[in-house]
Amino acid sequence: MRVGPGAYLLLSAVLFAIGVAGVLIRRNAIVVFMCIELMLNAVNLSFITFAKTNGALDGQVLAFFVMVVAAAEVVVGLGILVAIFRKRSSTSVDDVNLLKG
Amino acid sequence: MVFGQRLRALAGWIATLAVAAAFAVALAAFFELLSLPGEERTQILRGYEWLASGDLRVAFDLRWDPLSAVMALAVTGVSSLIHLYSIGYMEHDERRETFFSWLNLFVASMLVLVLAQNFLVMFLGWEGVGLCSYLLVGFWFNRRLLLVNPLGRLVEGEPDDTREVWAPPAAKKAFLANRIGDVGFLLAMFLIFATVGSLDFDDVFGQASGLAAGTATAIALLLFLACTGKSAQFPLYVWLPDAMAGPTPVSALIHAATMVTAGVFLVARTHVLFEASGTAQTVVVLVGAGTALLAALIAIGQDDIKKILAYSTVSQLGYMFIGVGLGPIGYAAGMFHLVTHAFFKAQLFLGAGSVMHGNDDDTDIKHFGGLRSTMPITFWTTMAAWAAIIGVPLASGFYSKDQVLAAAFEHGGVGRLAWVVGVLTAGLTAFYMSRYVFLTFFGERRWPEGRHPHESPAVMTLPLVVLGFLALVAGFALSTFTGEGGRFQDFLEPVLGAPAEHESLAAAFALSAVATLVAAAGAIGAWLLYGRRVDWLAVRRRYAGGWRALADRLYVDQVYEFFTVNLGRALAAFLARTVDQRGIDGAVNGVAELVGNGARSGRRLQSGLVRSYALGVLGGAVLIVAFLVFRP
DSSP states (O other): OOOOHHHHHHHHHHHHHHHHHHHHHOOBHHHHHHHHHHHHHHHHHHHHHHHHHHTOSHHHHHHHHHHHHHHHHHHHHHHHHHHHHHHSSOOBGGGOOTTOO | OHHHHHHHHHHHHHHHHHHHHHHHHHHHHHHHHHTSOGGGOOEEEOOOEEEEETTEEEEOOEEESHHHHHHHHHHHHHHHHHHHHHHHHTTTOTTHHHHHHHHHHHHHHHHHHHHBSBHHHHHHHHHHHHHHHHHHHTTTTTSOEEEEOTTTTTSTTOOSEEEEEOHHHHHHHHHHHHHHHHHHHHHHHHHHHHHHSOOBHHHHHHTGGGSOHHHHHHHHHHHHHHHHHHTTOTTSTTHHHHGGGSOHHHHHIIIIISGGGHHHHHHHHTHHHHHTOHHHHHHHHHHHHHHHHHHHHHHHTOOBHHHHHHHHHHHHHHHHHHHHHSOTTTHHHHHHHHHHHHHHHHHHHHHHHHHHHTTTTOOBGGGOOOTTTTOHHHHHHHHHHHHHHHTOTTSHHHHHHHHHHHHHHHHOTHHHHHHHHHHHHHHHHHHHHHHHHHHHHSSSOOOOTTOOOOOOOHHHHHHHHHHHHHHHHHHHHHOOSSSTTOHHHHHHHHHHOOOSOOOOHHHHHHHHHHHHHHHHHHHHHHIIIIISSOOHHHHHHHTHHHHHHHHTGGGHHHHHHIIIIIHHHHHHHHIIIIIIIIIIIHHHHHHHHHHHHHHHHHHTTOOOOHHHHHHHHHHHHHHHHHHHHHOO
């Protein structure tokens, strides 16, 4: 059975939605980062799909860019996370509310 | 410093000499005027140009003609005598040099008023005398002055005097009442300029006949409003009795002889405008007659000698306005009464001041009695003025008052009514003036223990003698029985015109006889009640109701007080609380509160929660995508 590009795009959308839901709902900071990675990978999947269907290489190049940026972002993000949570012992993202007005 | 101290003692003499010098100059100018033939007796001095704006040109022009000569002589002459008197009267006052400088400022302003050649310069003098009146009435602003209680000895337990009166409220009342009149003067000037294009007397009077009847009436009535303020006629007379809070020389000069006559002078000077409007003339005559009667009634019930004389002044001014309101037939009569009144009323006030001076500054007639033996000069000169004011034949008042009444009768119409009122008022005048004289100088002695009434020093009695003499002789020296052919009337003819009708000698005799008989009846009535040893206090108690109304000044003041003070305060409170505090402040504060509430609601977005910010980002992204996908 030949799976069309629609299935890949559907999968990408579902993964993205799950990622968004996770960012909004989960309280653990590590889990939030994982959901962000999930979103990025979902987008990568849709880039590759479109590259294949259009026969152009643009999508694949963009996927590389996204992967590089994701890696860099994880480094910085985890660094900030460790710095913040070294001060407090809790990993809940709700506790970082000093900007409450 | 040393020099100034020595000058202080001389302040009174310097001031008196200044005014006497002015009198001498006026006299010289007067004789110069006499040397000219009748038609040429007008000299105009063109002065420095004051205003030049658009079409309006006003300069400090002065006019010397018979009318201003009469006024100038009367003002400076009587003023010199009063200055001399003040030297003695104010001898112990620590601020007497201020007093004299203000008195001189007053004389200067009054002269500007009578010598003016245009309305604006006259207004300058008009305001100046109003200012000086305010300053001088409030001269003793830090002194407690007792107010004689109108109900004293009428009701058990009522004190003879009550309520410490402070001079400042009286001064303010005088100035404010004058101010209302001044609005009339200003509006009249605006109207004159708008219709005639100039404020110069010659220009305006030349074009007066060309004015529309409505305009002329409006101008004349507005000017008359100013006169009711300055010359204390109804409805603006209420300041004059209160102004008795000032020193007695002030009352004599300003509120008897000069300032209050400015209104009469105004009507005489602008008589052309009044002749252009019959309505205005009728109003003047009616107001004059009504005021004369009203004031005479109130005077009967007063116990304060200065208040009696104050209401008497208001009443006599009413006569003058009857005179000048009648038209050409009465101008000279009104002006003549102005002059004779200046003499006898100034004498009466200075005499009252002399009585006060010898009685510890007491003004209550209930505390006098039998003073003729202790102060003879004051007594005899006051009797001379008494004869003049009630119209004893051959005294000056007899001539002037009868001339006014005869002119009123001859005029017909409203003049006849004014004649009836005038004769009735003459009777009342005789009554209250005789009451004043009998209760003060005759009868049993009622002054308190320890008081030694004495005659005043020569510097005060000399003016009394001069004024008393003038009060007796000014009549037959200056005028005749009917007013025609008299020196006074002839002198004023170039300015005021000659009366159109001439009355017969018999008619004049008859009218005069009626008036004199009524006056005699009034005097005899007063003698019956107060001259013999009658217990007038018992009489007063029997007629308590009526007497109380008279003593309370027929409640005119109370009505005014209600409208101005009470209503004014209510209005001010309303504006302060409701409009200002609740309305305007409410609006401003409300805006601030609105902003605050908005901020408070907006602040709730800043929850500090990372997840709600993430939700916001998501929401924004969805909107942008939707826009990009679905845009038309």
